[in-house]
Amino acid sequence: MKWNKCLVVGAILMFLNAGIAVAAEEAPLALSDCNKCHSAIVTDVTLNGGLHLSAVSCLECHLEHPPVGTEAIPECGMCHAAGDNAHYRVDNCLSCHNPHHPRAIDFAADAQVNPVCVSCHANEGEQLREYPSKHSDLSCTACHLTHGEYLSCLECHGPHVEGQTYQDCFTCHKPHKPTLVRYPETAPVSYCSGCHPKATKDLAQNRTRHHDLTCAYCHKTQHKAIPTCETCHGEPHEKSMHQAFPACLQCHVDPHALAK
Numbered sequence: 091m092k093w094n095k096c097l098v099v100g101a102i103l104m105f106l107n108a109g110i111a112v113a114a115e116e117a118p119l120a121l122s123d124c125n126k127c128h129s130a131i132v133t134d135v136t137l138n139g140g141l142h143l144s145a146v147s148c149l150e151c152h153l154e155h156p157p158v159g160t161e162a163i164p165e166c167g168m169c170h171a172a173g174d175n176a177h178y179r180v181d182n183c184l185s186c187h188n189p190h191h192p193r194a195i196d197f198a199a200d201a202q203v204n205p206v207c208v209s210c211h212a213n214e215g216e217q218l219r220e221y222p223s224k225h226s227d228l229s230c231t232a233c234h235l236t237h238g239e240y241l242s243c244l245e246c247h248g249p250h251v252e253g254q255t256y257q258d259c260f261t262c263h264k265p266h267k268p269t270l271v272r273y274p275e276t277a278p279v280s281y282c283s284g285c286h287p288k289a290t291k292d293l294a295q296n297r298t299r300h301h302d303l304t305c306a307y308c309h310k311t312q313h314k315a316i317p318t319c320e321t322c323h324g325e326p327h328e329k330s331m332h333q334a335f336p337a338c339l340q341c342h343v344d345p346h347a348l349a350k
Contacts, residue, residue: 250284271313
């Protein structure tokens with residue numbers, strides 16, 4: 091009798107398993123099913139997924155689901171082919187990216203972050219190489235604590251003159267090539283005075299027309315650009331005078347404190 095009961099129970103279980111298998115084939119997973127077990131992940135993707143929300147769905151990444159399939163987690167290369175972008179050739183994607191919030195990048199797990207950064211930000215990497223400075227020796231994470239954000243220059247550097255703001259720094263400096271100092275002709279004289287106090291003081295006390303000029307008017311476009319007097323003045327004296335004294339500053343001494 092007990093044996094017959096076992097046969098009946100076994101038959102019932104086989105029937106139920108067969109029914110589940112048939113149901114699984116007839117009723118594949120729908121997107122609405124994901125939230126039933128993975129509500130936190132669904133919320134994360136909804137709020138922070140970016141293109142992982144708008145360009146693909148859960149089921150387009152997770153092509154299988156246990157126990158029916160064992161390959162539930164896809165390789166990033168399934169969509170991000172190495173040949174499409176230099177960044178996709180970097181190993182260990184998950185050291186920076188969580189696929190459910192891919193743009194909220196965590197640098198903490200990757201000590202060798204610079205090669206990873208320049209695979210996307212090649213222009214900035216080239217600037218750091220072409221114009222070597224102390225910035226070139228830093229890890230990108232020294233300034234970019236979080237992806238897409240950056241420290242103010244004034245977090246590390248004192249201003250040239252009191253009252254300068256972070257935005258003022260960009261008048262002359264670019265953070266990935268800071269030693270290439272370029273500026274518009276309208277750059278205030280005060281920006282120069284922090285490093286060149288004597289020249290700016292002399293110019294302020296000068297009573298020639300040079301007094302009314304900005305530093306950038308003569309030292310055009312780029313730091314350390316030094317014009318010749320002839321750029322503006324030509325040869326204002328008799329030819330014999332210029333032949334006898336070919337260097338203007340033999341007589342006029344200093345363009346910031348002209349001797350008349």
